[in-house]
Amino acid sequence: MKTFLYCLLFAATTLLPAPASGWSRQGHQIVAELAAQDLTPQARREVAVLLAGEPDPTLAGIATWADDIRAESRVGEHALGKRSSRWHYVNFQRGAGCEYVPARDCPGGNCVIGAINAQRAILADRTRPLAERRDALKFLVHFVGDVHQPMHAGYADDRGGNNHQLNYRGKGAPKGEGTQLHGVWDYWLLQSAGLDNPAYVQRLRQSPVPAEPGPASDNPPVAWALESCRLMQAEGVYPPRRRIGDDYLDRFRPVAETRLRLAGARLAALLNASLAPAR
Template sequence: MASLAALALLLHIPQALAWGLTGHRLVAELAEPDLTPATRVQLDRLLASEPGATLPGIATWADELRKQDAELGKRSARWHYVNLGESDCHYDPPRDCRNGDCNVGAIKTQTAILADRSLPDAQRLQALKFVVHLVGDAHQPLHAGYAGDKGGNDRQVNVDGKGSNLHALWDSGLLRRTGLDEDALLAQIRALPAPAEAEQPMPVPPPAAAWAQAACRIALAPGLYPPGAKIDQAYFDTWTPVAQRQLRLAGARLAQVLNAALDNS
């Protein structure tokens, strides 16, 4: 039984690597300029319990859980995605998120914990780590795609003569292909127009179901699944800007979520 449980956890790991290290840090870095002073005070207080911790620094914590806390890593494995591809991107909670065990449900639950000042700081800090990461996950299209191919993990592709899979290509391959370092990517993505909704207050809990459905529609868009295994330059030219816009959107929404949860002024 133990070996089967370990196998089940391993099967979920690939879907939990949305955007990779760089992408998740970018989402947090994109959010920081839009945080209110009151939110910043609350964040600094929570982060201070871990020396050296920063918002970008905790952005990949949820992907590292399987090494640090196998039990929590296993329990939270499904929080990184919600598969809507087979239902034409329609989200149905009883079917797609039973007991809140999906990306949409986890964002709702963890945001509520973060916002609850009656809870211990340690619990709220853990919720913060989840929120920062899971909001990023919600905007990676293949985290809302098909269950049948594990969000593109089973779709093999070839990039410059090297084997990979579609999920990995979207996690990090598109950004890596730009040849830009993190600072240059941040500047490039930050220069994109801010979403119009960024000026509107964010409810608690945030509308993560709508985010997932929108991400799913990208995953199902013609051409995202290439007709063959080979990924050519035209694919990067078409889809890298889409990935960057999703990161821009994720950063803006993360700031809104944090402001709604932490700024009581």
């Protein structure tokens, strides 16, 4: 049964992503590895304690856990996966621009913005049980990646590009491959670079982290989501035709890579602050 679930998950996070699926497995692991290399010694020690006993006790090793449990919840085996399914994204209304209205866009804190803030508070609270803080760390590693994927701050009416069907014809699929716009951003933009995780991390770390676009926000996840929303609405992201080729991937791959770089740096900063010694 477990083998079936992981096969299902792999399919869901690559060619035909399920609603609100995040970056592909590769994308989430790249964000996690970028962050891991920027942790303070204190944060590294705390992460090691929290992840002790995990099959792969590294940030990259738990980067897709939130998607794993959601996949299990679809066959009725993980209540937390079902409860957290709305925490992977935030929907914006078409025609309303990138205006965040919490009561409308994140009712009850059930969106990626609310989830990041809630899980960060749990992680930082050393009075909470270790198991809760471990889950909070796993959620944060995943959700910080999610909020930087532009389709995770997408339109409600097409489920973040999941309903926008496309046919990709390019080097990766010369005969054509059916996918969705969300799937292109999840998978094809990174896969088409032809790099494994270590090579991709090394390449991204050769570029400096982009400067923050404005003054520090008192609610950083909101700022990150609004950045993604503005990118999602940029000219050409929704292609005028339902067929795309390598020119689309070449145009927007640098955008996706910048988002990964930012996500890694911001995740590291969030974890360093949350796991700093208590004062």
